[in-house]
Amino acid sequence: LAHAPIHEGNIREYLLSVPDLFPDNARLQVSEIGDGNINFVYRIVDELSGKSVIVKQAQPYLRSSGKDRSLTTDRIRIESEVMNIQGEFCPDLVPKIYHQDMEQALFVMEDLSDHEIMRKGLIRGQRYPLFPEHIGTFMAHTLYKTSDFALEAKEKKGMQARFINPEMCEITEKLVFTVPYYDPETTHYMPGSEKEGAALRSNEPLKKEVAKLKEAFLTSAQALIHGDLHTGSLFVTETSTKAIDQEFAFYGPMGFDVGAVLGNLLLNFAAHEYHSPDPAARRSFRDYLLDAFQKVWQVFAREFNRLWKDYNQETTAQAVGYREDYIHRLFADSLGFAGCKIIRRIGRAQVEDFTAISDPDIRAKAERLALKLGEMLIMERYDFGSIENVVQRVRQVQNEMEE
Ligand code: SR1
C-alpha cells in the first residue's frame, strides 16, 4: 500500500496500517471537510472508540482551480515541518501532528472539532477574550526564535534554504500585491464599490507604497513566517487558539504575519455593517474588534521586546536605540501589510465576511470602508506613534464615511 495513491476510497486501509494510530478493529468513518482553496482535508472517526484524527493531503494541483493548475506537493512537507517547529515554541497554539508521509503528501494531526474557524465566529459576533494574548505570543515567539537574533548565522541560512517556497510565494506575490492594482479582468467589486475598486489602479502614490511592501515580501528574510495568518487559518474557542494552514510559510518579513491578523480583524470590522444590523450591537462589536486589534499589537510588542532582552546573539543588536528602531519599522510594516491584506480580499479571493452579505448596497458600503481603511494603513503606516493612534484613525475613517 505504501506506493498506492491515497484518496478518500482507500484512506481507511492506509490509516489502519499506520502504527499506534487506531486499533486493528477500528470502524473508520471518513468525511472530506476541507473548505479552503488549496488542499483536501479528511476527518476520520473510529465509531467504536470515538477517537478521531484529521488527514491533510496535497494533490499536485490547486484545489480551487482543478487539475490544470499544477502546484508542488512540497507544500505539505513545509506545512508539517513548520507546524512541528512552531509547536516546539508554542505547544498549546498549534495542533499536534501524529504522522507524516511525504510520499503520499499527507500528514495526520489532532482533531480539534470543538474549535471553529475564527472568521466564522467573528461573522456571528462571537468574542474571543484570550485571542490577543494567544496570537501575540504565537507571533512573537515563532518570529523572534527563527530570526537572526535567536539563531546563529549558518543555522538561520540552513532554515531559509529548507523553507524556500517559491510556488506558494508566487500566489501571494500576485494576489496580494499585484492583482488588485493591475488586473481589472480578475477583480470584481459590487456595482456600488466599482468606482473605488477601479481607483486603486490609477492611484499612483498608493501603487508606489504597495511596490515597496512587495519588495519587502520578495527580499526581506527576517523570520520563518506563517505566510497566510488570516482568520481562516485560525482555529479557536473562547479559551483556545490554534494556528493552522502553514503551507505558505517561508523566510519573509515578520510584519506580514502581524499585518494578516490586524488586517483581517478590520475586514470583519467593515463587514459588520451587515452582520450586526442593530446599530448599538454593531458599535459594541466594532469596539470589541478594535480592542482586540490594539491588544494583538501590544502583546506582540511586549513579548518581542522581552525575548530580545532575554537573549539576543547578534552583537550589533546592542547598538543603542536599535531595538526601538527595529520595532518601529516592524510596526509600520505590519500596518502596511494589513492594508494590503484588506484590499486583496475585496475584488478577488473574497472571504466569507463579505460573500455572506446578501444585500448588494450594504456589501458595497462595507467594501468601500474596507478599501479606505486599507489605503489609509498603507499610506500612513509611518505616521503613527502608537497602536492607540491607529485605532483613533480607524474610527475617524469610519465616522467620515458615515457623513
Ligand atoms: C489561490 S489561493 C487563494 C488564497 O487562499 C489562501 O488562503 C491564500 O490566502 C491564498 O492567497
Ligand code: MG
Ligand atoms: Mg488556508
